[in-house]
Amino acid sequence: MNSHDTEKIAGILKGQGYDLIADPESADLIILNTCSIREKAQHKFYSYLGYLARLKKKRPSLKIGVTGCIAQQEGNRIHKVNQYMDFSFGSQNVMKLTTLLNSDSFQAAIEENDLITTTDLPADRDNGIRALVSIMYGCNNFCSYCVVPFTRGREKSRPYENILKEVESLANNGYKEITLLGQNVNSYNGKCSFPQLLRFIGKVDGIKRVRFITSHPKDFTVELMLAMKEVEKVCRHVHLPLQSGSTRVLDLMNRRYNYETYLEKVKKLKSMIPDIAITTDIIAGFPGEMGEDHALTIKALNEIEFDGIFAFKYSKRPGTKATLMDNQVDEGVKSERLQEILQCQDIITERKNKALEDHIIEVLVDGRSETDPNQWVGRSSTNKIINFMMPDDIPENEAKCIQFLNVRIVKGMRHSLEGEVVRG
Ligand code: SF4
Known part of the structure; x- marks a missing residue:
């Protein structure tokens, strides 16, 4: 849910001329999309605030906003405790982001919004x-x-x-x-x-x-x-x-x-x-x-x-x-x-997973595995993660375009499955 809210925030901001960057030190705008489903997620957020305060001190033009469950829970309190915050909004008010960005004083949009x-x-x-x-x-x-x-x-x-x-x-x-x-x-x-x-x-x-x-x-x-x-x-x-x-x-x-x-x-x-x-x-x-x-x-x-x-x-x-x-x-x-x-x-x-060994399963290819770049990874209809080697004769640019593949499971393990591509 939060990942998709982030996609919407990024979509709105792209329309305003922003681009996503990985380094907070050089960002013009930082929006924290927060989760409070468990205490640990909430702690992570609060421990990040000190770092943000230092960034804002170094660069007062930096805009900082909070969204997600903590923004909703805290309302205006978030600004009382963290004066450097520029805005906060709940997940039902994503569409107000542009207005919030252009405001000169702290604004919170956390009400229920049928829109x-x-x-x-x-x-x-x-x-x-x-x-x-x-x-x-x-x-x-x-x-x-x-x-x-x-x-x-x-x-x-x-x-x-x-x-x-x-x-x-x-x-x-x-x-x-x-x-x-x-x-x-x-x-x-x-x-x-x-x-x-x-x-x-x-x-x-x-x-x-x-x-x-x-x-x-x-x-x-x-x-x-x-x-x-x-x-x-x-x-x-x-x-x-x-x-x-x-x-x-x-x-x-x-x-x-x-x-x-x-x-x-x-x-x-x-x-x-x-x-x-x-x-x-x-x-x-x-x-x-x-x-x-x-x-x-x-x-x-x-x-x-x-x-x-x-x-x-x-x-x-x-x-x-x-x-x-x-x-x-x-x-x-x-x-x-x-x-x-x-x-x-x-x-x-x-x-x-072991019982799936020797079964042929259709996977939707995600791309190269993040843990082992020699391998590729895809998901079955049953949402199982399957790692496999792409056949050597398929060039990288072609491999990248493949969406569906049939894979024979050769090894079923505790957290994943290993397979080999079935040709033809
Ligand atoms: S209250 Fe929470 S756990 Fe219960 S159904 Fe709603 S979202 Fe799920």
Whole structure:
């Protein structure tokens, strides 16, 4: 979500004659796009402020702005504490950036703004094949640990016509894969339902793959499963955050589903789309989580066999209910539980990746690998990262233009897959 907001900010600024540069020391304008989903991300931001203050002192003409969740949370306070700040804006007010830039005094634009759903904003995308597309903003769910409804506001969906127009334009510009973005895409309601939106997008010529994040299990319907099955372009991957295998903890989290209904949905999905890959999020050490709750999470991992997980220790977020709950779990216990969760999943992921050995998989090529420039990297429809060598007889300039390739998996490892290109 934040990455795409950054693309929009860069798109607007390009229209104003700015260019992106890597070195803050020589920038005319610095905008920090912040995240406060966990305490660590927030700390990173605050520790960067001292450096910015020094830069501004050296070069008073430098403009500094803040956006994202911390800007939204802090409002005018951010300027009271950091006088060198020039402006701040929440993610629903990106379109006000040009006005904020031209203001002589500090301005904050952090109010809820319905215009975000109908304003077509230019995005400066760093990739000519895969594109992120916002379909909705905000969230109404108020999970007891989550700051998003307070920082990104209530749910607002973009009308489907605006989304289709953007997707068609991306297709005309050569994009092959789009990822639809929203805090809870399943509750999308922009004059059609989310399954209907998938069916509309499935008809856009030129787009070969459609992904979406994130889904809330309570709104994950059979109608959506059917659209995923029937619209061929919808990728064989879904990210469905479980958070805990204990129904008691899910209640404390205000997730509004229990483990049994989650499991039922997963079983239904796997029966309808047998090659689907499912990934999830897990929180270790939520307030009140007992040893037996944690054991249920481990049991859930073994029962469902996710393709991958994102697991984190619970982190207190200001303004959320869970912050005030009794029975906060000791940091050491949280760390131990997190380690156990990760180790359990590592074994499952490795087993699943090994089972793919000798399978031929179509990948959308990302380019040369950043960790090993001799290798190339691409993603399967199931969102698995696959490294491979480009055949020697394909010159670099041709290789760079290849979008789709069939790759035979030769080695399945814990965090990635190694393959060889299949010719012909
Ligand atoms: S659904 Fe997601 S974004 Fe919304 S409150 Fe829950 S965790 Fe936060």
